[in-house]
Amino acid sequence: MNAPQPLALINARLVDPESGYDGPGGVIVSEGVISDVAKGREFGKLGKDVRVIDCGGAMLAPGLIDLRVKTGEPGAETKETLASAARAAAAGGVTSFVVQPDTDPAVDDPSVVDFILRRSRDIDAARILCAGAATKGLKGEQMAEIGLMREAGCVYVTDADRPIVDSKVMQRILTYARGFDTLLAHRPLDPWLAKGGAATGGEFAGRMGLPSISPMAERIMLERDVALLEATGGRLLVDQVTSAQALETLARAKAKGLRIHASASINHLSFNELDIGDYRSFAKVTPPLRGEDDRQALIEALASGLIDIVVSAHAPAPAEDKRLPYDEAAPGAVGLETLLPALLSLYHEERLPLVDLIRAVTLAPAGLIGLQSGRIAPGAPADLVLCDLDAPLIIDAARLLSKSKNSPFDGRRLQGQVLMTIVDGRVAHRAEG
Amino acid sequence: MTAKPPPHEPAAPIETIRARIFSFPRRHFLSAGDLNALQATELLDLADAFVALNRQTTKSLDILKGRTLMNLFFENSTRTQSSFEIAGKRLGADVVNMSPRTSSITKGETLIDTAVTLNAMRPDLLVVRHASSGAASLLSQKVSGSVINAGDGQHEHPTQAVLDALSIRRAFGRVSGLTVAICGDVLHSRVARSNVALLHTLGASVRLVGPPTLMPAQAERWGVTVHHDMKAGLAGADVVMMLRLQLERMQGAFVPSTREYFRFYGLDREKLARAAPKAKVMHPGPMNRGVEIDSDVADDPEISLIQDQVEMGVAARMAVLASLAHRLEEHGQ
Numbered sequence: 001m002n003a004p005q006p007l008a009l010i011n012a013r014l015v016d017p018e019s020g021y022d023g024p025g026g027v028i029v030s031e032g033v034i035s036d037v038a039k040g041r042e043f044g045k046l047g048k049d050v051r052v053i054d055c056g057g058a059m060l061a062p063g064l065i066d067l068r069v070k071t072g073e074p075g076a077e078t079k080e081t082l083a084s085a086a087r088a089a090a091a092g093g094v095t096s097f098v099v100q101p102d103t104d105p106a107v108d109d110p111s112v113v114d115f116i117l118r119r120s121r122d123i124d125a126a127r128i129l130c131a132g133a134a135t136k137g138l139k140g141e142q143m144a145e146i147g148l149m150r151e152a153g154c155v156y157v158t159d160a161d162r163p164i165v166d167s168k169v170m171q172r173i174l175t176y177a178r179g180f181d182t183l184l185a186h187r188p189l190d191p192w193l194a195k196g197g198a199a200t201g202g203e204f205a206g207r208m209g210l211p212s213i214s215p216m217a218e219r220i221m222l223e224r225d226v227a228l229l230e231a232t233g234g235r236l237l238v239d240q241v242t243s244a245q246a247l248e249t250l251a252r253a254k255a256k257g258l259r260i261h262a263s264a265s266i267n268h269l270s271f272n273e274l275d276i277g278d279y280r281s282f283a284k285v286t287p288p289l290r291g292e293d294d295r296q297a298l299i300e301a302l303a304s305g306l307i308d309i310v311v312s313a314h315a316p317a318p319a320e321d322k323r324l325p326y327d328e329a330a331p332g333a334v335g336l337e338t339l340l341p342a343l344l345s346l347y348h349e350e351r352l353p354l355v356d357l358i359r360a361v362t363l364a365p366a367g368l369i370g371l372q373s374g375r376i377a378p379g380a381p382a383d384l385v386l387c388d389l390d391a392p393l394i395i396d397a398a399r400l401l402s403k404s405k406n407s408p409f410d411g412r413r414l415q416g417q418v419l420m421t422i423v424d425g426r427v428a429h430r431a432e433g
Numbered sequence: 434m435t436a437k438p439p440p441h442e443p444a445a446p447i448e449t450i451r452a453r454i455f456s457f458p459r460r461h462f463l464s465a466g467d468l469n470a471l472q473a474t475e476l477l478d479l480a481d482a483f484v485a486l487n488r489q490t491t492k493s494l495d496i497l498k499g500r501t502l503m504n505l506f507f508e509n510s511t512r513t514q515s516s517f518e519i520a521g522k523r524l525g526a527d528v529v530n531m532s533p534r535t536s537s538i539t540k541g542e543t544l545i546d547t548a549v550t551l552n553a554m555r556p557d558l559l560v561v562r563h564a565s566s567g568a569a570s571l572l573s574q575k576v577s578g579s580v581i582n583a584g585d586g587q588h589e590h591p592t593q594a595v596l597d598a599l600s601i602r603r604a605f606g607r608v609s610g611l612t613v614a615i616c617g618d619v620l621h622s623r624v625a626r627s628n629v630a631l632l633h634t635l636g637a638s639v640r641l642v643g644p645p646t647l648m649p650a651q652a653e654r655w656g657v658t659v660h661h662d663m664k665a666g667l668a669g670a671d672v673v674m675m676l677r678l679q680l681e682r683m684q685g686a687f688v689p690s691t692r693e694y695f696r697f698y699g700l701d702r703e704k705l706a707r708a709a710p711k712a713k714v715m716h717p718g719p720m721n722r723g724v725e726i727d728s729d730v731a732d733d734p735e736i737s738l739i740q741d742q743v744e745m746g747v748a749a750r751m752a753v754l755a756s757l758a759h760r761l762e763e764h765g766q
Contacts, residue, residue: 201650202651203650203651205649205650206620206649206650206651207626207649207655208566208567208588209566209585209588209589209623209626210566210567210586210587210588211587212650278567278570279566279567279570279571320543323543323571324543324544324545325544325563325565325566325567325571325585325586326565326566326567327565327566327586328565
């Protein structure tokens with residue numbers, strides 16, 4: 001393939017989380033990297049071959065990096081393929097995403113890592129990265145080949161939705177992964193407390209007669225993980241903190257200087273349990289939506305930096321798995337296309353400065369898995385998103401590019417339209433009209 | 434009989450019924466909370482008239498003539514299903530019983546597929562029981578007739594609340610101002626949730642009594658008082674409404690044993706003595722005798738309304754069906 005034409009993106013509101021810059025500027029992209037950055041100045045004379053794009057004051061930021069995405073490939077391609085997820089990602093300004101290992105077969109072996117990365121090589125719309133399983137078959141019993149999967153290219157290990165219940169196994173993985181400086185992402189959930197539950201224990205679930213889980217299930221497992229982390233000195237990403245009480249545990253662990261990081265999903269930052277309303281199964285996610293107090297605590301934790309990153313928790317589920325009574329419906333929501341506009345709500349509501357919000361979906365996740373992207377600086381990969389921050393939009397799930405349309409944002413009014421997504425110096429998506 | 438009844442005798446039930454029929458406030462009856470006090474009273478008045486009819490030799494009417502009532506019970510319940518069946522038949526409807534579990538109609542189908550399939554057979558009234566909370570509501574979004582929730586998971590069982598209110602009102606002459614203690618497994622009980630809503634609407638004060646493990650989180654925010662000591666919970670109560678405890682929930686899961694449960698939360702004469710002097714005892718059935726209720730109490734006609742509840746069940750459901758059908762008619766369906 002020929003090298004793409006150099007691009008000059010001028011007249012933008014440049015947001016760079018690395019330098020903390022948020023102001024007028026532009027970027028020149030050539031041969032897949034950012035070759036020049038202008039902050040508060042204009043570029044000199046541009047070469048004839050350069051294609052100039054006037055951003056008209058729209059935000060130009062590093063492309064989003066989403067560390068938690070599920071597709072159905074391999075095994076359930078009717079839900080989502082790597083290619084369809086990449087198209088959805090590009091439409092949402094996500095330029096890199098990490099697929100989860102709970103596929104069929106599971107990504108618990110270097111050959112499956114290799115399969116996914118090979119398939120991804122032919123997909124231009126987004127960079128697809130891969131997480132490996134922490135245990136064989138995601139069963140939580142025997143350690144998977146963490147070293148070999150790392151060598152094959154996986155960026156971190158996790159058992160995805162399944163907590164590693166056996167404390168001995170967890171301890172060994174944290175210890176062993178240290179040898180490869182590999183990040184372990186773990187869902188803190190006590191399976192006994194969580195058994196059979198589909199909503200957060202409290203007034204709402206009680207009234208609606210929904211089988212419920214106490215948020216204590218999250219905190220108890222996190223307390224254990226923190227204790228093991230302290231003993232082993234590994235690196236842990238807490239996969240989706242959702243409750244105020246778990247945030248207290250996290251704060252204590254961070255204060256001790258442990259290598260612990262945490263993600264929050266856009267669903268838990270955007271909705272509370274009342275959005276389930278009359279048993280809307282499209283608002284059924286895992287962990288279940290929490291109370292408004294928890295949501296507010298999450299936003300504050302994101303603002304204070306206690307929560308490091310925000311993920312879409314993209315989990316496609318076809319209508320036949322969703323249009324069921326609430327407790328029978330599959331959990332999960334697609335999120336690649338709505339992540340950025342939903343996150344921008346926090347900017348419009350003046351909860352977080354724009355550059356801090358952008359950091360949580362660019363530089364911060366890049367740092368966790370050692371990517372060079374997530375910043376706007378000469379030499380950085382040319383992965384960029386151009387977004388009209390103020391443009392209103394009404395989410396129409398039917399028009400999402402994901403193969404599955406299970407979005408809890410359906411019908412929501414948001415602000416922030418992705419105008420263009422650039423991956424590796426190429427235009428991967430451009431808004432219609 | 435062609436002669437007019439003498440003026441001192443009450444009007445024939447059929448005339449009373451015709452005079453009292455009203456249009457149900459919604460297309461579906463999914464939740465007891467859907468009724469306001471006026472509507473609930475209208476419904477009880479109509480049900481009262483059906484009680485009188487049901488006590489005559491000739492009980493049949495043609496109010497639902499030509500209508501199809503479909504019983505769709507995903508969970509087995511002989512009692513509720515036959516109550517709806519009799520109610521429908523007495524009103525002249527064609528009644529079809531579907532048991533999706535034993536028939537092939539739902540093999541591998543989702544609830545919505547089933548709803549769409551059945552809807553094509555054009556039932557006017559669809560009575561649904563399902564093990565999942567919210568199932569009746571989901572179904573109601575996909576059918577053109579009226580859906581009656583006959584129990585959805587642990588959520589609601591609104592016709593049970595209507596028949597309970599009817600039983601109470603006939604026993605006391607009113608519901609307003611009474612104290613009703615609902616006792617037992619409130620956590621898993623749709624009967625309790627519907628009763629709390631309707632009794633509230635009708636002006637009763639409600640107490641919930643049970644062990645903490647069987648009480649929903651923050652139940653005190655339902656506008657009730659919560660008691661874990663049954664004797665205190667029953668003190669001065671006019672009505673003691675016992676709930677059924679599923680056997681699988683005893684034996685160590687939610688309570689340690691049957692005998693321990695009965696000791697602290699089973700209704701016997703001793704505990705009942707704490708209630709108001711002429712207190713009445715209710716139970717939605719089927720009873721676990723010796724677990725949540727002593728036979729001695731359950732079978733005493735002076736205090737037990739349990740048999741009345743079954744009788745009122747048919748009348749209450751006739752009132753619901755008739756008023757829902759009236760609404761369908763008004764809307765040209």
